[in-house]
Amino acid sequence: MAARLSLVACCLLGLIAATIAQIGLQCPPAEASIRDTVFQNFLKDPTSPAGLLRLHFHDCFVEGCDASVMLESTPTDGTDVERFADGNDNSVRGFEIIDEAKTRIEAVCPGAVSCADIIAVAARDSSVILGGLFYQVPTGRYDGRVSNRTLANERLASPFENIDQLKRKFANVGLSTQDLVLLSGGHTIGRTKCRFFENRLYNFTGGLPDPRLNAEYAAALRRICTPQGADPSPTVALDRNSEFSFDNAYFRNLVANNGVLNSDHVLVESSETSGLVRFLAQDPNLFKVLFAESMINMGNAAWKTRANGEIRRKCSAVNTRLTTEVGHIAAV
Numbered sequence: 001m002a003a004r005l006s007l008v009a010c011c012l013l014g015l016i017a018a019t020i021a022q023i024g025l026q027c028p029p030a031e032a033s034i035r036d037t038v039f040q041n042f043l044k045d046p047t048s049p050a051g052l053l054r055l056h057f058h059d060c061f062v063e064g065c066d067a068s069v070m071l072e073s074t075p076t077d078g079t080d081v082e083r084f085a086d087g088n089d090n091s092v093r094g095f096e097i098i099d100e101a102k103t104r105i106e107a108v109c110p111g112a113v114s115c116a117d118i119i120a121v122a123a124r125d126s127s128v129i130l131g132g133l134f135y136q137v138p139t140g141r142y143d144g145r146v147s148n149r150t151l152a153n154e155r156l157a158s159p160f161e162n163i164d165q166l167k168r169k170f171a172n173v174g175l176s177t178q179d180l181v182l183l184s185g186g187h188t189i190g191r192t193k194c195r196f197f198e199n200r201l202y203n204f205t206g207g208l209p210d211p212r213l214n215a216e217y218a219a220a221l222r223r224i225c226t227p228q229g230a231d232p233s234p235t236v237a238l239d240r241n242s243e244f245s246f247d248n249a250y251f252r253n254l255v256a257n258n259g260v261l262n263s264d265h266v267l268v269e270s271s272e273t274s275g276l277v278r279f280l281a282q283d284p285n286l287f288k289v290l291f292a293e294s295m296i297n298m299g300n301a302a303w304k305t306r307a308n309g310e311i312r313r314k315c316s317a318v319n320t321r322l323t324t325e326v327g328h329i330a331a332v
């Protein structure tokens with residue numbers, strides 16, 4: 001029943017998206033170039049798909065899905081760009097993979113595919129490589145010209161937050177509580193640094209671990225994450241024993257109090273979300289269908305258009321505004 005309802009929701013959403021977007025990139029070979037680039041990098045580093053998925057999230061939550069997260073600082077903005085925000089600095093990754101795909105696409109279709117679209121398609125391909133469901137990514141995004149570290153600090157969800165804070169951050173980009181639960185399911189792959197949850201291991205009553213965390217698992221995590229805080233911070237899988245499989249084990253782990261981050265655990269703790277968490281823990285296919293739907297919802301966040309965006313030539317920098325280009329940029 002729930003599955004049938006969600007299929008209806010999926011197709012209605014598809015129709016709405018189609019009115020603002022196109023299906024398929026404005027360069028037929030581009031989808032294959034992205035898929036191949038993501039796959040080649042996965043062979044070199046099996047953790048890279050998780051990085052690309054997170055990159056898409058961190059892009060869409062700040063200024064909408066417009067590749068603002070990829071802009072490098074320029075002499076005028078110093079370090080004041082998104083990539084230096086608390087949730088990104090030394091942790092957001094995958095830029096070089098997007099750059100690689102962009103270079104391949106520019107060689108065949110110059111100026112046709114935005115970096116924002118490449119990130120969205122690469123995120124889809126990343127989940128598919130590890131067992132997620134294929135879905136059509138609506139495309140036609142333009143790249144933004146603004147990257148603001150302060151805004152990123154305000155908008156990115158933090159691993160220390162409670163359910164109300166998380167709901168607010170998701171609502172900022174038009175996402176529901178259901179989207180919050182499903183998109184948190186992206187933690188079915190990937191790792192996190194100890195510093196994002198070390199407080200749960202050492203800073204509760206009498207220096208004991210957070211009692212909401214499975215005691216045996218907490219003891220195992222304390223052996224990996226030392227209290228002094230090693231540099232670089234060690235990492236652990238977000239989905240215990242299942243970090244390379246895009247499956248619903250993340251939700252089963254939440255139910256067993258094996259959620260690593262506070263922001264994971266609150267999903268099974270809150271009465272508003274625990275029902276859905278338990279439901280997803282029991283139905284692997286439902287998770288995959290609903291995750292794809294929520295990814296499309298997130299990918300729809302605040303698109304730039306030709307009026308306020310551009311197709312960047314290089315993903316790390318806005319296009320230089322040569323006189324010959326101004327007409328193109330201003331044209332709607």
Ligand SMILES: *[C@@H]1O[C@H](CO)[C@@H](O)[C@H](O)[C@H]1NC(C)=O
Pocket residue numbers: 148149150151154
């Ligand atoms: C960056 O975002 C902050 C927080 O929303 C805002 O106050 C500030 O004006 C923005 N800076 C620029 C240069 O737009």
Ligand SMILES: *[C@@H]1O[C@H](CO)[C@@H](O)[C@H](O)[C@H]1NC(C)=O
Pocket residue numbers: 199203
């Ligand atoms: C430990 O917890 C206290 C109270 O919640 C907090 O003020 C402090 O910053 C925490 N310290 C660390 C190292 O997380």
